[in-house]
Amino acid sequence: MKAALVCLFCAFYLLPLFAESGENLFREKCSQCHALPDKEALNDKQWKAVLKTMQKRMQEAKKPMLTENELQKIYCFLINGNCS
């Protein structure tokens, strides 16, 4: 019983370490079709629009689309947001 509880705690603390960061997702997902774009090249609004366009392109290319969560993380990374 005690061990199970301890494990619940470790799962809680360790899970975020395995979750992909926005930066990792960006590097993996956004380099599939072209070179990685420069993070500083666009502003917040432009990134939002680009991400939508890329989502469509992934759909058209029959690549797995990003989940809402992944999109949010990548966006957050691109705009230098405080994403945890």
Ligand code: HEC
């Ligand atoms: C399914 C393939 C594909 C994926 C995956 C993809 N892109 Fe693109 N992207 C394109 C194509 C096609 C273009 C336009 C032609 C070019 O520049 O090579 C483009 C162009 C761009 C441009 C230049 C502006 C524009 O709209 O032409 C930016 C910025 C960009 N992508 C960002 C991203 C980001 C950020 C991601 C990850 C979320 C991403 N791309 C993932 C296909 C893709």
